[in-house]
Amino acid sequence: MEGAPKRKKLEPFFNPKSACVAGASKSGWKLGNVVIRNIQNFGYPGKIFPIHPEGGEVMGYKAYPSPLQIEEHPDLAIAVIPRESVLEFARECGEAKIKNLVVSAAGFSDCGQEGSRLEAELTKTARRFGIRLLGPNSVGTINTHGHFASSLLTLDTLPAGNVSIIAQTGLFSAGYERMFASLNSPKISKVASLGNKADIDEIAMLEYLEDDETTSVIGIYTEGLKDGRKFLEIAKRLAKKKPIVLLKGGRSEKGAASALGHTGSLAGSFNVLSGALKQAGVIQANSIDELISSLKALSLCPAARGSGVGVVSVTGAGCVLSADRLSESGLFLPGLTHDTEQRIKRLIPPYFTVSNPADIWAAVEKGGIGEAFKVYLEAFASQDNIHILIAITTYVSESRFDAENVFGHLRSSYPHKPLIACVLGGNPEEIQKWASSLETIGIPAYCSIEGAAWAAKSLSLAGNVMFKGIDCRADWILQAQSRC
Amino acid sequence: MEGAPKRKKLEPFFNPKSACVAGASKSGWKLGNVVIRNIQNFGYPGKIFPIHPEGGEVMGYKAYPSPLQIEEHPDLAIAVIPRESVLEFARECGEAKIKNLVVSAAGFSDCGQEGSRLEAELTKTARRFGIRLLGPNSVGTINTHGHFASSLLTLDTLPAGNVSIIAQTGLFSAGYERMFASLNSPKISKVASLGNKADIDEIAMLEYLEDDETTSVIGIYTEGLKDGRKFLEIAKRLAKKKPIVLLKGGRSEKGAASALGHTGSLAGSFNVLSGALKQAGVIQANSIDELISSLKALSLCPAARGSGVGVVSVTGAGCVLSADRLSESGLFLPGLTHDTEQRIKRLIPPYFTVSNPADIWAAVEKGGIGEAFKVYLEAFASQDNIHILIAITTYVSESRFDAENVFGHLRSSYPHKPLIACVLGGNPEEIQKWASSLETIGIPAYCSIEGAAWAAKSLSLAGNVMFKGIDCRADWILQAQSRC
Numbered sequence: 001m002e003g004a005p006k007r008k009k010l011e012p013f014f015n016p017k018s019a020c021v022a023g024a025s026k027s028g029w030k031l032g033n034v035v036i037r038n039i040q041n042f043g044y045p046g047k048i049f050p051i052h053p054e055g056g057e058v059m060g061y062k063a064y065p066s067p068l069q070i071e072e073h074p075d076l077a078i079a080v081i082p083r084e085s086v087l088e089f090a091r092e093c094g095e096a097k098i099k100n101l102v103v104s105a106a107g108f109s110d111c112g113q114e115g116s117r118l119e120a121e122l123t124k125t126a127r128r129f130g131i132r133l134l135g136p137n138s139v140g141t142i143n144t145h146g147h148f149a150s151s152l153l154t155l156d157t158l159p160a161g162n163v164s165i166i167a168q169t170g171l172f173s174a175g176y177e178r179m180f181a182s183l184n185s186p187k188i189s190k191v192a193s194l195g196n197k198a199d200i201d202e203i204a205m206l207e208y209l210e211d212d213e214t215t216s217v218i219g220i221y222t223e224g225l226k227d228g229r230k231f232l233e234i235a236k237r238l239a240k241k242k243p244i245v246l247l248k249g250g251r252s253e254k255g256a257a258s259a260l261g262h263t264g265s266l267a268g269s270f271n272v273l274s275g276a277l278k279q280a281g282v283i284q285a286n287s288i289d290e291l292i293s294s295l296k297a298l299s300l301c302p303a304a305r306g307s308g309v310g311v312v313s314v315t316g317a318g319c320v321l322s323a324d325r326l327s328e329s330g331l332f333l334p335g336l337t338h339d340t341e342q343r344i345k346r347l348i349p350p351y352f353t354v355s356n357p358a359d360i361w362a363a364v365e366k367g368g369i370g371e372a373f374k375v376y377l378e379a380f381a382s383q384d385n386i387h388i389l390i391a392i393t394t395y396v397s398e399s400r401f402d403a404e405n406v407f408g409h410l411r412s413s414y415p416h417k418p419l420i421a422c423v424l425g426g427n428p429e430e431i432q433k434w435a436s437s438l439e440t441i442g443i444p445a446y447c448s449i450e451g452a453a454w455a456a457k458s459l460s461l462a463g464n465v466m467f468k469g470i471d472c473r474a475d476w477i478l479q480a481q482s483r484c
Numbered sequence: 485m486e487g488a489p490k491r492k493k494l495e496p497f498f499n500p501k502s503a504c505v506a507g508a509s510k511s512g513w514k515l516g517n518v519v520i521r522n523i524q525n526f527g528y529p530g531k532i533f534p535i536h537p538e539g540g541e542v543m544g545y546k547a548y549p550s551p552l553q554i555e556e557h558p559d560l561a562i563a564v565i566p567r568e569s570v571l572e573f574a575r576e577c578g579e580a581k582i583k584n585l586v587v588s589a590a591g592f593s594d595c596g597q598e599g600s601r602l603e604a605e606l607t608k609t610a611r612r613f614g615i616r617l618l619g620p621n622s623v624g625t626i627n628t629h630g631h632f633a634s635s636l637l638t639l640d641t642l643p644a645g646n647v648s649i650i651a652q653t654g655l656f657s658a659g660y661e662r663m664f665a666s667l668n669s670p671k672i673s674k675v676a677s678l679g680n681k682a683d684i685d686e687i688a689m690l691e692y693l694e695d696d697e698t699t700s701v702i703g704i705y706t707e708g709l710k711d712g713r714k715f716l717e718i719a720k721r722l723a724k725k726k727p728i729v730l731l732k733g734g735r736s737e738k739g740a741a742s743a744l745g746h747t748g749s750l751a752g753s754f755n756v757l758s759g760a761l762k763q764a765g766v767i768q769a770n771s772i773d774e775l776i777s778s779l780k781a782l783s784l785c786p787a788a789r790g791s792g793v794g795v796v797s798v799t800g801a802g803c804v805l806s807a808d809r810l811s812e813s814g815l816f817l818p819g820l821t822h823d824t825e826q827r828i829k830r831l832i833p834p835y836f837t838v839s840n841p842a843d844i845w846a847a848v849e850k851g852g853i854g855e856a857f858k859v860y861l862e863a864f865a866s867q868d869n870i871h872i873l874i875a876i877t878t879y880v881s882e883s884r885f886d887a888e889n890v891f892g893h894l895r896s897s898y899p900h901k902p903l904i905a906c907v908l909g910g911n912p913e914e915i916q917k918w919a920s921s922l923e924t925i926g927i928p929a930y931c932s933i934e935g936a937a938w939a940a941k942s943l944s945l946a947g948n949v950m951f952k953g954i955d956c957r958a959d960w961i962l963q964a965q966s967r968c
Binding site for chain 2: 034106107110111112114115153154155167168169170171174175176177178179181182183221223249250251252253254255257258259261262263287288289315316317318319320321323324325326327328333349351352353355357359361362394395396397398399424425426427428429430431432448449450
């Protein structure tokens with residue numbers, strides 16, 4: 001119960017009992033109206049109080065000239081108003097005993113000295129009234145389980161999942177939303193856009209997510225950590241229970257300059273940070289694609305109990321390129337035992353050898369693709385030093401088979417060995433459906449060799465942190481890890 | 485006319501006047517039947533002669549027990565038969581005066597000493613009869629313009645384009661086919677799967693493609709170059725006219741071992757090769773995704789006249805991450821001139837600064853997204869030291885606009901400055917349509933920042949080779965490069 005009070009602190013940003021929204025128009029269509037529509041679309045069960053200088057009605061709700069006139073104390077205020085009006089509004093929130101505030105306006109520490117001065121004043125006001133502040137320059141929050149979103153760009157509803165994202169960009173609260181709604185995306189629990197982090201930062205969010213029951217994997221996009229030491233301390237503790245994947249923006253000089261203008265962040269030396277993150281057990285992505293690929297794998301699979309990878313592929317180039325990528329990632333491709341070889345040999349012409357990675361085309365020609373995958377994968381999975389399996393196929397008529405059945409059987413026979421699927425070729429619609437059917441049974445699917453290899457690396461890194469010094473065969477770990 | 489004889493040498497592998505196919509079944513469905521059906525589906529206008537021990541009829545064509553019985557000399561023979569029968573068939577082809585042969589069977593130099601011995605014998609036989617041999621272990625060829633395919637896996641028809649691929653894998657002749665048929669794929673001219681390269685290798689194919697009028701960009705996947713020196717010589721000459729993008733499989737020790745079992749290739753030291761390729765002006769991809777991204781950009785855009793990149797983005801993270809990636813790639817983000825700044829300043833609140841990369845969200849809020857992109861992109865394009873433009877947007881309602889119009893206008897106003905589009909988010913169907921609409925007007929589109937940055941790098945590398953020491957303003961270059 002130790003974590004509960006911590007979590008409650010930021011709860012209203014995701015689960016407010018009631019919320020007031022400043023910046024909606026009566027007749028036109030401003031960003032404040034988008035916020036209200038999003039809240040409605042998400043099926044929010046609480047009360048909404050629009051703030052409008054003229055009072056009256058906004059989108060069917062009674063509007064109030066100021067938070068001070070609301071008959072109760074809303075849990076949360078969302079300010080979608082110009083920079084010039086933010087300070088005054090924060091003061092009114094304080095006087096109206098509103099303790100949580102999202103500020104969307106940019107033009108603060110992202111905008112030179114004058115902006116930084118304004119931000120300092122805003123922070124001071126918030127502190128004086130005991131207000132927790134998200135932003136400024138925040139695009140808001142999403143909570144799929146709580147049916148709430150304070151995002152200021154149009155959202156559809158999203159399927160609920162176990163992945164939460166903390167980001168110094170609005171992309172994850174808005175831009176990526178339709179991708180998150182697509183079939184083979186990682187499924188989202190919560191998103192918070194941190195903006196300039198005048199108050200709430202990655203640390204506060206990690207503390208909140210630590211005990212959040214619907215979050216089992218955490219993604220972070222940051223442009224600069226204000227209190228690196230404290231961040232590393234909590235990340236180290238948390239990564240043992242919930243894998244953390246982090247993408248750092250502003251690694252280069254030009255990127256760092258851009259970060260200063262984006263969220264007012266001082267990027268700092270990336271090499272120093274990177275080393276410290278590694279020690280803390282944080283998985284570091286090099287791109288948004290890698291971040292998302294990792295989150296998907298970690299949300300669907302158990303972390304791996306080692307770094308031995310077995311690759312089974314219908315295409316020889318899949319073997320060669322995955323071996324390259326896995327080796328470059330520091331993963332291992334264990335040689336096969338006599339027993340593993342024998343289990344496979346009956347399937348292939350005598351002059352073919354069996355190795356890891358395994359090109360199974362000869363077996364496909366002899367016994368059909370389903371049987372080939374089944375025999376190879378089961379033989380590989382039964383070998384102790386193979387901890388992760390990658391199955392690579394292509395999307396032509398000849399290589400279609402009941403993957404859900406063949407892969408699903410393996411997945412349930414070896415619940416502690418993650419199985420990653422990779423399909424090459426195919427058009428986007430087909431691939432999406434194929435991937436989605438596997439992902440519903442706990443098999444993350446990728447359309448590139450590099451995506452699959454990166455997923456393997458993420459699962460291995462996560463396992464390295466979670467199982468260090470622990471007897472991996474213990475049943476309770478299996479249970480704790482069965483998040484699929 | 486110097487190149488014409490060279491090209492003709494391999495012409496029958498792509499444009500045979502008539503072809504015989506061994507390995508089709510009368511009643512069942514073998515890979516030989518797939519080859520014949522592919523040839524039919526592609527709308528091949530020439531004659532087909534199935535070879536079947538019993539003669540009679542195969543798929544509606546008169547079948548012959550051996551090539552020797554055919555009344556004419558087919559241009560090409562395609563052997564989709566087991567390893568054991570290949571030598572005898574090659575001999576028969578030789579006696580029947582067939583000068584070009586595709587062999588699909590594996591089990592040759594990809595399969596240890598005995599296989600290598602067999603391959604040597606096959607090569608000897610081919611040489612004795614003056615037969616050009618593609619394979620063994622080849623998945624065949626595709627020629628979209630000539631309506632011919634010898635691929636042994638099921639293909640749909642593909643839209644014809646200007647990209648040709650030479651690969652030591654069947655992926656491009658088969659596995660990727662549905663991707664190549666999808667809306668936003670690079671459009672294919674020719675594909676050749678080289679297999680073990682007993683005779684025809686990358687060098688022979690480059691010599692063929694050098695004068696092929698429907699090829700303006702060349703992609704290569706190789707697991708080991710047999711005659712590196714000669715390859716580099718022709719690649720260096722060719723890269724000045726037609727950009728070459730190469731992906732090397734077997735860079736790592738494990739990958740090299742895998743390559744030996746895949747195509748019998750000796751991978752050699754990657755570092756040495758990589759340095760030599762760079763000097764020859766060959767663009768080196770690190771993954772199939774990068775290979776395909778490069779080919780798309782190079783097939784649609786003029787090569788860039790420098791490495792200065794201007795980035796215009798609706799999302800701040802797009803600025804930060806593209807700056808990181810472009811800097812890491814050795815590209816430049818030039819600072820803005822006073823004139824460029826002034827052209828933009830009217831669009832944004834006075835306290836915002838204008839920089840490169842440019843976060844245009846403030847301008848979007850003020851003037852709408854179409855106007856913001858227009859003003860920024862035109863100002864950037866007018867600056868001499870910006871040679872490539874990247875426009876980054878997201879797929880939410882608020883960021884939708886008539887990209888075809890805004891980007892298209894810029895593309896035609898500055899025909900020598902490639903414009904690369906990047907859209908983040910959105911579901912696969914939406915993205916595909918969006919990308920496709922831009923690609924038809926010569927603007928390659930990507931769904932990741934890294935994809936767009938890699939495209940920029942490819943265009944810059946290609947330009948560096950093509951325009952070295954040439955007056956870039958010359959009109960004839962513009963014309964030579966207007967491949968869109």
